[in-house]
Amino acid sequence: MFAVTILGNNSAIPAYGRMPTAQVVTLNDQQFLIDCGEGTQMQLAKYKIRKSKINHIFISHLHGDHYFGLIGLITSMGLLNRENDLHIYAPAGIEQIIQLQLQVANITLPFSLFFHVLHTEGILINENKFSVECFTVQHSIECWGFIFREKKAPRKIDKEKAVQYQIPAAFYNQLKEGLDYVTKEGLIINNKDVTTTNIPARSYAYCADTKYFEELIPKVKDVNVLYHETTYLKDFEEKAILRFHSTTHQAANIAKQCNAHKLLIGHFSSKYENLDQFLTEAKEVFKSTELAIEGVCYNIL
Amino acid sequence: MFAVTILGNNSAIPAYGRMPTAQVVTLNDQQFLIDCGEGTQMQLAKYKIRKSKINHIFISHLHGDHYFGLIGLITSMGLLNRENDLHIYAPAGIEQIIQLQLQVANITLPFSLFFHVLHTEGILINENKFSVECFTVQHSIECWGFIFREKKAPRKIDKEKAVQYQIPAAFYNQLKEGLDYVTKEGLIINNKDVTTTNIPARSYAYCADTKYFEELIPKVKDVNVLYHETTYLKDFEEKAILRFHSTTHQAANIAKQCNAHKLLIGHFSSKYENLDQFLTEAKEVFKSTELAIEGVCYNIL
Numbered sequence: 001m002f003a004v005t006i007l008g009n010n011s012a013i014p015a016y017g018r019m020p021t022a023q024v025v026t027l028n029d030q031q032f033l034i035d036c037g038e039g040t041q042m043q044l045a046k047y048k049i050r051k052s053k054i055n056h057i058f059i060s061h062l063h064g065d066h067y068f069g070l071i072g073l074i075t076s077m078g079l080l081n082r083e084n085d086l087h088i089y090a091p092a093g094i095e096q097i098i099q100l101q102l103q104v105a106n107i108t109l110p111f112s113l114f115f116h117v118l119h120t121e122g123i124l125i126n127e128n129k130f131s132v133e134c135f136t137v138q139h140s141i142e143c144w145g146f147i148f149r150e151k152k153a154p155r156k157i158d159k160e161k162a163v164q165y166q167i168p169a170a171f172y173n174q175l176k177e178g179l180d181y182v183t184k185e186g187l188i189i190n191n192k193d194v195t196t197t198n199i200p201a202r203s204y205a206y207c208a209d210t211k212y213f214e215e216l217i218p219k220v221k222d223v224n225v226l227y228h229e230t231t232y233l234k235d236f237e238e239k240a241i242l243r244f245h246s247t248t249h250q251a252a253n254i255a256k257q258c259n260a261h262k263l264l265i266g267h268f269s270s271k272y273e274n275l276d277q278f279l280t281e282a283k284e285v286f287k288s289t290e291l292a293i294e295g296v297c298y299n300i301l
Numbered sequence: 302m303f304a305v306t307i308l309g310n311n312s313a314i315p316a317y318g319r320m321p322t323a324q325v326v327t328l329n330d331q332q333f334l335i336d337c338g339e340g341t342q343m344q345l346a347k348y349k350i351r352k353s354k355i356n357h358i359f360i361s362h363l364h365g366d367h368y369f370g371l372i373g374l375i376t377s378m379g380l381l382n383r384e385n386d387l388h389i390y391a392p393a394g395i396e397q398i399i400q401l402q403l404q405v406a407n408i409t410l411p412f413s414l415f416f417h418v419l420h421t422e423g424i425l426i427n428e429n430k431f432s433v434e435c436f437t438v439q440h441s442i443e444c445w446g447f448i449f450r451e452k453k454a455p456r457k458i459d460k461e462k463a464v465q466y467q468i469p470a471a472f473y474n475q476l477k478e479g480l481d482y483v484t485k486e487g488l489i490i491n492n493k494d495v496t497t498t499n500i501p502a503r504s505y506a507y508c509a510d511t512k513y514f515e516e517l518i519p520k521v522k523d524v525n526v527l528y529h530e531t532t533y534l535k536d537f538e539e540k541a542i543l544r545f546h547s548t549t550h551q552a553a554n555i556a557k558q559c560n561a562h563k564l565l566i567g568h569f570s571s572k573y574e575n576l577d578q579f580l581t582e583a584k585e586v587f588k589s590t591e592l593a594i595e596g597v598c599y600n601i602l
Contacts, residue, residue, distance in 0.1 A: 013377045014343050038373040039340045042315050062405040064376045072339040072369045076314045093405040100401065104363040104394040106442055141407055 002027050002150060002202050002300040004225070006266065006292045007043035011231050011245075012065045014038070015270030019294060020065035023227070024049055025148055025204060026297075028129050033057045033073075034146060034206050040069035041076050047295055051077055052084070056125065058132070059090035060208035061143035067094065071101050078109040089116045089124055089134065091142045118144050121219075129153075135219045137210035140244040145207040145216075147223065148300075153198035161194045204300045205260075209267060211241060212250035217258045225300050226260035227292065229267035234281050245269075248278055252285035261301065266292030303328050303451060303503050303601040305526070307567065307593045308344035312532050312546075313366045315339075316571030320595060321366035324528070325350055326449055326505060327598075329430050334358045334374075335447060335507050341370035342377050348596055352378055353385070357426065359433070360391035361509035362444035368395065372402050379410040390417045390425050390435070392443045419445050422520075430454075436520045438511035441545040446508040448521065449601075454499035462495045505601045506561075510568060512542060513551035518559045526601050527561035528593065530568035535582050546570075549579055553586030562602065567593030 003026045008019030020037025024044075031053045033040070044051055051073065059067045067090070077086065088094060095115040102109065116124065118134055124146075125132040133147045154176035162172070167181045167189060175181065181189040205220040206227045220226055231245035240247050246254075248265065255263035263286050265278055272278070275291055282289040290298065304327045309320030321338025325345075332354045334341070345352055352374065360368045368391070378387065389395060396416040403410065417425065419435055425447075426433040434448045455477035463473070468482045468490060476482065482490040506521040507528045521527055532546035541548050547555075549566065556564035564587050569576060576592055583590040591599065 013380050014346065019343070038370065039343060042320070042340060045315065062402075064373055064402065064406065068369075068373045068402075069339065072365055075365045079314050097398075097401055097405070100398055101363075101365065101369075104398070105365065141405075 005297040009266040013270040035066040036070040038068040138213040147205045149203040150201040155195035211244045227264045230265040248281035252282040255286045263289040306598040310567040314571040336367040337371040339369040342374045439514040450504040451502040456496035512545045528565045531566040549582035553583040556587045564590040
């Protein structure tokens, strides 16, 4: 499974029951939290996502609507006697904020908390089947996006055919990697004749809070699902520039240029009660757009 | 009007949709926030209590379920262009926590924030018609309770009678204070014959998180409404002692001994889904008990 569940889709001030930013990425039976606005622990409970399953939390930047829920989540994990390590990937500053709050309450957590300061673009987590990378976006303070990428799955050997072509078992690993086999006689056995593709590797990019930033395009090239903020409708481009945020058309333009399969839009300004216009406008530029709606789980396809 | 509205009634870990501690006291067209657990700004919005009306916030202690919502509330007030001063009454430590979080986000608030460190029992606010006092309770870390007291209203002069008894207008202020008038001939005009009582002064005491603490009794003597925590049912007295919390019977015993008109119980442990037993048990000792239920506004009578 590879999916993202939205826990909050609003910008700075919570409004109309919309909560600040938080998302859970489910990937290969692991769950990753991206951003952690105020109330995230309640949202996790509401959508029956177990806090204990989360071992990695990614914080894009230190505006409160993206991290004020972190201390509450951490202390609740402690009260629930968590034992597993918890890793926090965030800009510098978060460790001091968390430790200070633990200290004034005399709290010693029953688990280890590891803070990983974001400083260069690149891989944060590298596992057998997937990786998580960070990249910079352009906001009013230091701000990071995150990409979750499945690794290319090995090709699947059609054993009957491999035997038929007399390919030695010692070569099977190379077959899985996509290499052709060359017989002693110099005959080339085309890899595709003896293997089949597994599901192609998918990817999800979360672009956090950012102004329209074309340098993003190569960073998120060809992702399956692109999450891009749309704090404002297209008419508010000037305000968007001023506040380092994006409009619907700007987000959709990035999605189009980076060749995403799907665009997910969120981080809506509290000035808007109804969100329909966001979808309409984004679709004018990029058809395959969806609103990031609280509680909805979007498959990465 | 003198009333308290409950925004959260749960203890440390939010559970069953119950939120952490926060209450709003409405007194003479002013609103005061007591404690500010995570999500308080959303709860204020839910119950249509305007953030802009709150000028004073009282934080009992620095356990997260009593203050993690403060930074979110303050920053939202800033984003909404608040101009009025905001006063925070809290144990030492809160200022550093708030300032650090404003600093990492480069936030300059458009209003002045005043931190008043709680250090001695006594009056925090003294206005014409009411006062707010703080007093210590006994918890695992430094912890404070708060009493809101209306001042004794002046007695109302029955002008017809005052004229009839030939009391000079120059003595009217003394009449309002309850003094008898003595005529030149030495005749005593009983104050009660020429004045009537206004509504008696009412009071509300919030006892925060505390173990059973008999020293509380004189501090909250004769209050109209006593809010006392009941984290546990009566069978968990040992656990309550260990964690510096109280049981139903303990809270009700304090209410009985201090001669409160009414007891309001809250801060329920997340181990309990149903709260009926809390009410039943407290009433075994003190009949005039109510559960502190989210969204309910309790008149102070």
